Amino acid sequence: MSGALAVFDLGKTNSKLFVFSRDGAVLDERRTKPVWLTHRGRSVLDAERLEAWMRAELAGAVERHGVEAVIVSAHGCTFALVCGDDDLRHPILDYEQEIPPSVASEIDPQLPDFSETFTPRLPLGFCITRHIYWLQKEEPEAFAGADTILCYPQYWGWRLTGRKLSEYSYLGAHTQAWAPLKRDYSSLVHKLGWRHLFPEIAPAGAVVGSVTVPLADGTARELAVHNGVHDSNAALAYYRMTGLSGFTLVSTGTWVILINLDCPLSALQQERDMISNVTVRGEPAPSLRFMGGREYDDIAGGWNKPIGPAAVEAVIRHGVYAMPSWTAGGPFPETTGEIVGGEVSGEERAAVAALYVVMMTDFSLDLIRSDNTVIVDGGLARIDLFGAMLAQLRPAQRFVRSAMSEGSATGAAALAFDALGHHPFKDETQAITASAIAGLEAYRDAWRARAEARRDDARRNAKGARA
Numbered sequence: 001m002s003g004a005l006a007v008f009d010l011g012k013t014n015s016k017l018f019v020f021s022r023d024g025a026v027l028d029e030r031r032t033k034p035v036w037l038t039h040r041g042r043s044v045l046d047a048e049r050l051e052a053w054m055r056a057e058l059a060g061a062v063e064r065h066g067v068e069a070v071i072v073s074a075h076g077c078t079f080a081l082v083c084g085d086d087d088l089r090h091p092i093l094d095y096e097q098e099i100p101p102s103v104a105s106e107i108d109p110q111l112p113d114f115s116e117t118f119t120p121r122l123p124l125g126f127c128i129t130r131h132i133y134w135l136q137k138e139e140p141e142a143f144a145g146a147d148t149i150l151c152y153p154q155y156w157g158w159r160l161t162g163r164k165l166s167e168y169s170y171l172g173a174h175t176q177a178w179a180p181l182k183r184d185y186s187s188l189v190h191k192l193g194w195r196h197l198f199p200e201i202a203p204a205g206a207v208v209g210s211v212t213v214p215l216a217d218g219t220a221r222e223l224a225v226h227n228g229v230h231d232s233n234a235a236l237a238y239y240r241m242t243g244l245s246g247f248t249l250v251s252t253g254t255w256v257i258l259i260n261l262d263c264p265l266s267a268l269q270q271e272r273d274m275i276s277n278v279t280v281r282g283e284p285a286p287s288l289r290f291m292g293g294r295e296y297d298d299i300a301g302g303w304n305k306p307i308g309p310a311a312v313e314a315v316i317r318h319g320v321y322a323m324p325s326w327t328a329g330g331p332f333p334e335t336t337g338e339i340v341g342g343e344v345s346g347e348e349r350a351a352v353a354a355l356y357v358v359m360m361t362d363f364s365l366d367l368i369r370s371d372n373t374v375i376v377d378g379g380l381a382r383i384d385l386f387g388a389m390l391a392q393l394r395p396a397q398r399f400v401r402s403a404m405s406e407g408s409a410t411g412a413a414a415l416a417f418d419a420l421g422h423h424p425f426k427d428e429t430q431a432i433t434a435s436a437i438a439g440l441e442a443y444r445d446a447w448r449a450r451a452e453a454r455r456d457d458a459r460r461n462a463k464g465a466r467a
Contacts, residue, residue: 002021002022002065002066002067002068003021003022003068003422004019004020004021004022004027004061004065004066004067004068005019005020005022005067005068005069005070005071005413005416005417006018006019006057006058006061006067006069006070006071006223007019007020007070007071007072007073007409007412007413007416008054008070008071008072008073008074008156009073009074009231009406009408009409009412010034010050010072010073010074010075010152010153010156010231011074011075011231011253011254012034012075012095012096012254013033013034013253013254013293013294014031014032014033015031015032015033015034015050015053015054016029016030016031016406016409017029017030017031017054017057017058017061018406018409018413019061019064019065019067020410020413020417021065022417022422022424023424024410024413024417024424024425026406027065028061028064028065030057030060032050032053034046034050035049035050036094037091039090039091040139042091042093042094042097043093043094043096043097044090044091044092044093044094045078045091045092045093045094047088047091047092051156051159054156055213058070058213058223059213059214059215059216062213062215062221062223063215063216067223068223068224069207069223069224069225069226069416070160070211070223070224070225070226071205071225071226071227071228071229071412071413071415071416072153072156072157072228072229072412073153073228073229073230073231073234073408073409073411073412074152074153074156074170074228074229074230074231075152075231075253075254075255076095076152076170076173076174076230076231076232077095077125077126077127077128077173077174078092078093078095078125078128078151078152079092079093079128079131079132079149079150079151079152079155080092080149080150080152080155081132081135081142081143081146081148081149081150082146082147082148082150082155082158082164083145083146083147083148084147085162087145089142089143089145089146090135090139090142090143092152092155093125093131093134093135094125095124095125095126095128095131096124096125096328097124097125098123098124099125099130099131099133099134100134100138103130103133103134103137103138104130106133106137107129107130107133107134108121108130110188110191110192111127111129111130111176111188112176112179112186112187112188114268114270116179116181116186116187117176117177117178117179117180117186117188117276118180118265118268118275118276118284119174119175119176119270119275119276120270120271120273120274120275121270122174122273122329123328123329123333124328124329126174126328126329127174127175127176128151128175128176128177129175129176129177129188129189130176132149132194133192136192146197147197148164148197148198148199149194149197149198150164150165150166150199151166151167151170151171152170152228153167153170153227153228153229153230154166154167154170154199154227154228156228157208157209157225157227157228160209160211160225161208161209161210161211161225162209163208163209164199165199165200165201165202165208165227166198166199166200166201166202167201167202167203167204167227167228167229167230167280168201168203168204168278168279168280168281168282169204169229169230169233169234169237169277169278169279169280170228170229170230170233171185171198171201171278172276172277172278172282172285173230173232173233173277173278174275174277176188177189177194177198178278180276180278180283180284181284183282185198202227203227203280203419204227204228204229204233204234204237204280204412204415205226205227205229205280205412205414205415205416205418205419206226206227206419207224207225207226207227207419207420208225208226208227209224209225210222210223210224210225211223211225226415226416226419228412229280229411229412229415230277231251231253231408232249232251232255232257232259232277232287232408233259233277233278233279233280233285233411234280234407234408234409234410234411234412234415235249235251235377235378235407235408235410235411236249236251236259236279236280236285236411237279237280237411237414237415238404238407238410238411238414238425239375239377239402239407239411239429241411241414241415241418241423241425242414242425242426242427242428243426243427244373244375244427244429246262246372246373247260247372247373247374247375248260248262248365248368248370248372248373248374248375249375249377249407250361250365250374250375250376250377250390251377251378251407251408252292252293252376252377252378252379252380252381252386253293253378253379253408254291254293254294255289255290255291255292255293255294256289256290256291256292256293256357256360256361256364256380257277257287257288257289258287258288258289258361258364258365258368258370259277259285259286259287260286260287260368260369260370260372261279261283261285261286262369262372263286263368263369263370264286264369265284265286267286267367267368267369268286269367271333272288272331272367273288273289273290273329273330273331273333274286274287274288274331274367274368275287275288275289280415286368287368288331288364288367288368289329289330290324290325290327290329290330290331290360290364291326291327291328291329291330292357292360292361292380293378293379293380294326294327295325295326295327295337295353295356295357295360296353296354296356296357296380297353298326298327298337299322299326299337299339299349299352299353299356300349300350300352300353300354301345301349301350301353303346303347303349303350303353305347305350306384307347307350307351307354307383307385308347309385309435309436309437311347311348311350311351312351312354312355312385312389312437312440313437313438313439314348314351315344315348315351315352315355316355316437316438316439316440316443317439318341318342318344319341319342319446320339320340320341320342320344320348320352321339321340321341321352321355321356321443321446321447321450322337322338322339322352322353322355322356323335323337323338323339323340323447323450323451323454324337324356324360324451325337330360331360331363331364331367332451332454332455334455334458334459334462335451335454335455335458339352340450354383354385354386354389355389355443355447357380357386358385358386358389358390358393359444359447359448359451361386361390362390362393362394362444363448363451365390365394370397371396371397372397373397373398373399373400374390374394374397374398374399374400375400375401375402375429376390376399376400376401376432377401377402377407378406378407378408381401385435385437387399387401387432388432388433388434388435389435389437389440390432391432391433391434391435392434392435392436392437392440392441393440393441393444395434398431399431399432399434400429400430400431400432401429401430401432402428402429402430403428403429403430404425404428410425413425
């Protein structure tokens, strides 16, 4: 028996399959992009297409590598209304859409206090309870016909095994459905009568059932299915399971999510999009996030080549800045993103984008009270200057990145292996050498002053409009 494991790492922008050997090596990797459709005026996932890809790739992984088990790690803010063995009552909503004002005026005043959920009042579907309520109000038949609300990783677990479950890290990922200090559902869930719709909680990584995978030769293989996990919390679990402690995780993908378990909950500022996530063990996990990967792509203009120090220094000399925010949420939700100080293109525009995510991450590290080791993980870690410039700006802290660049997938694998009493992963982090970009510190100071001034102006204008 090979003991190989398939991990589906389902992101908002990219969905990936990784195959891990029993000793923790990555044997294979496959990718696709989720497709979003329009259904009754709402943006929804083409779940059938994604499932067809997942099942085909799973069969291929069994044939090529003798895979014996599967687990799902997935992005947040997503849920499914289901009933019975196979009834998806409404297509899965895209969280990047705002609910109608009439619905918002009903649900938003009911959202729990920050001191209960440690989740601010967020736009779009960043809190799944807003989107759940949207469907309850505007699709009452679909909602009434549902017997379960499933978080996104558990939706796929249900599709594979038929079993309906919940899991700590996803329930606690800024849903407004979970109260971290009580380790229980929030007052909102009870108030709206939804408690019976959430199924029992099983630990991330636990074996929860099996799936039969038909193969090309006419045979079939039965695979164990492990309970899925929220992606950034899977990355956090991975580093903790390798023996590391006292660190800030900077998990990057579509989102940049910072988690510092050493940050006091009292330091969280709800107006800065600071939240408490929940670890796979159910512990509060002080966090801050912004959609840095998406913003980098938007600003960089499609640049996909390396970015050299000379381009960064040219941008700094010319005083060109990308100002927040280019997407909803983050520590500057009041302001709209723009490039100021001049026109840039090509590599220099990409350098502006790199500087932007560095500036935002550096600022966020201060907000999250980070003075410990910083682990840089995920897609932006592949941009060498990202970690190097952060290390230059914060010389009192140690910066590392892992040889396992896909922290969420590796964390899901570690959780699944751990459930079997197997621990193949060790600390493989490598030190990041600080860059020596001329003028970077002064650029940081100027960027912060501009960003804070723009925020102050926006808040004053909003206050005046309400007066």
